[in-house]
Amino acid sequence: MTLGLYLLKLMASRIGAALFALVGVLQILDLLDVSTDILDRNLGAGGVAYYALLRLPRLIEQSAPLAVLAGSLFAFGKLAGDSAVTAMRSTGISAYRITMMALPTALTLALAQLAIGTVIAPRTDTILSEWWQASTPPDAAKAVDPVTFRVGDEIVVAVPRDPDGTSLEQVTIYKRDASGRLIQRTNAQAAVYEDGRWRLVEPRFETLGDDNVVESAAQRMDWTANLTPGDVRALAMGETTVTAAEASRALAGGLSTRPRTFYDTQLQRSWAAPVACLVMMLLAAPAALANFRGGGVTLTVQCLASGLLFLVFDGAFTALGENGAAPAVLAAWAAPSIFAALGVTALLYLEG
Structure with missing residues (x-):
């Protein structure tokens, strides 16, 4: 087995395990919230399983960046703990090359996240919405509130x-x-x-x-x-998720319920969000150079903290863009650019 293949296998196994664990936790929390409603509608265990299947793409999309961060830290930590990085560097293989050989795993998950967010999840969301609406028991006495929206x-x-x-x-x-x-x-x-x-x-x-x-x-x-029946169903159910296609249609004069800046930011975010997987791996890469006999745990914790801080800054910049306080391009791409540069800088400093 070549070194590159070994690193890819190690990264894929650790990131895959982290993704499985994170999605499992989110799935359990989600089912705890809706299982009673599903069973009250006499949909049984099959309904619970069907709901979980339709929610799975969104949960994978949400968990991907954290899975890359956690999986990369475990993988780089194993390499450092086994002195594998020291052995590789003694043969002339730099930390940059180690990171580049591991990067395709994060890139694959980023592309998968992009496909899920733009193609798969919107379709499963629509199926879930229609299924949930069809299984809702009719209530003639329930008052239906008017909704307010814009069309052009x-x-x-x-x-x-x-x-x-x-x-x-x-x-x-x-x-x-x-x-x-x-x-x-x-x-x-x-x-x-x-x-x-x-x-x-x-x-x-x-x-x-x-x-x-x-x-x-x-x-x-x-x-x-410019208004579709699907738009009306989403309005009636109070759905808040906005896909890239819906944002584009809102900007072109279709249904909109929020300011134009919100849809501009969401459109940019649809492309910027998958980049978070690559940023997370760059932030975790310095852990490969940790010396666990000389305080290497501190470096690993710092890598973890920087990844979590990236999520905070990313969310803050996105909120600023949605409210019009910052340009959409800046709101979507500022945090990935800043923290990617931070990860590369840390790697350069530690490599010497």
Whole structure:
């Protein structure tokens, strides 16, 4: 077995074990929260297993960076504890080369995280949402609250009573001009999704002029094609997860419930989030040079602390971007860039 293959195998086994453990803990905590609801709906053990399967992609996506950090620390710690790194360096193999030989494992998981976040998880989220909505027992006495959202430049308030998401009731649409001033209010008894677009039923219009209000009405009117039944179902269920495709559609005039800066940041985050796996390995790499007979545990703890601190800074920068306090590109990429540079600097310093 070559050295490169040995390092890849060691890294893959440690990171895989860490990922399995983290996903298992998150899965258990998630099931503790919803198992009672699933059983109350008479879905049985099969329903619990089906729910766990559909939630698995999101849990893997969330756990990947921490799994790389923990797995890399275990792998590099084993190499240092067995004096393998000392032996490799005595033959002229530097710590940089050791890190580069181990990096493909983190890169593979980063690509998997990207695929899960952009392709797999959005589909499983939709299946889970539809399955959960279909198994919800009907409650005629339950009040349905109106929801507020934007479609393009229009602000909409409506009641989503249909579980299929193909109709809205008590629809009020506020239309604005380019400067954001209200120019028209439309009230309709309902909005129905037909032939790929929404149509308003018995809409009444109030158009604001310079010094008057002009009223008019119609029997039916085409409204928008930028809103889907899936959007309505997500609004009714109060779902907060935003995929890259949904963020792109919101920026292009589709459904949005938050400021534009939020969707700009989420779009950048969809590409920046997988980079966290590579950053975590760079932050863990100095542990390979730890001397456990001379305080090497302290270096390992410092590597762990830097990885956790990266998650804190990453979350803080993301929050700033979502609220418009920082540009989206800076909010998404600042923490990965800073901490990747920190990891490389630490490795350079320890290598001498």
